[in-house]
Amino acid sequence: MATCQVWEYFASGNNRNQVAKLPGKAPQNVTISSTAAQTGAAFDNATIGVRLRSDTACWFKLYKSGAASPLGDVCTASNGIVLDANAPEYFDIPLAAGVSISIITA
Numbered sequence: 001m002a003t004c005q006v007w008e009y010f011a012s013g014n015n016r017n018q019v020a021k022l023p024g025k026a027p028q029n030v031t032i033s034s035t036a037a038q039t040g041a042a043f044d045n046a047t048i049g050v051r052l053r054s055d056t057a058c059w060f061k062l063y064k065s066g067a068a069s070p071l072g073d074v075c076t077a078s079n080g081i082v083l084d085a086n087a088p089e090y091f092d093i094p095l096a097a098g099v100s101i102s103i104i105t106a
Contacts, residue, residue, distance in 0.1 A: 004030050004054035004083070004103050006039050008047040024051075032056070032103045036074035038063055039100040043093065053088040056105055062093060063102035075102035082106065 009024040025047070028039045032054070042064075043050070052060060059080025064071040073079060080102075083089060093099060 002032050002054065002056040002058070002105055004032050004052060004058055004060070006030060006101055007051040007053075008043055009049050009051065030101075030103055032058055032105050034105055036076070036102050036104045038074070038102050042098045042100045045095065047093060048095065049090055049092045050101065051088055051090050052083055052101070054083050054085060054103075057085045058083050058103050058105050060101050060103045062099055064099050071099065073102075075104050077104070077106070080104065 005027050006029075007024055007027040025044055028041065030037050030039055059075050059077055059082055061073075061075045061080045062071045063074060
């Protein structure tokens with residue numbers, strides 16, 4: 001079974017640094033397959049970015065449930081960003097309540 005680890009990191013105040021600040025929030029390990037899965041909990045309002053590392057190639061995208069959200073669609077191969085296996089990546093994310101990540105295997 002494949003797993004993608006999502007780790008949220010924070011900044012102090014409104015600083016957006018080029019490195020992640022420790023400690024961050026506890027990592028979420030998301031079991032992924034060919035069916036879209038979402039992080040179990042929405043990101044904290046203080047989260048400014050995430051580190052993603054997957055043990056298999058996958059696609060991901062920001063997700064927020066609700067038809068009115070521009071992030072409302074779950075991830076597919078046609079709307080996601082590819083993440084190579086065992087290649088951690090850092091991404092800034094918008095400061096918005098209820099945002100999570102939707103992930104599927106490649």
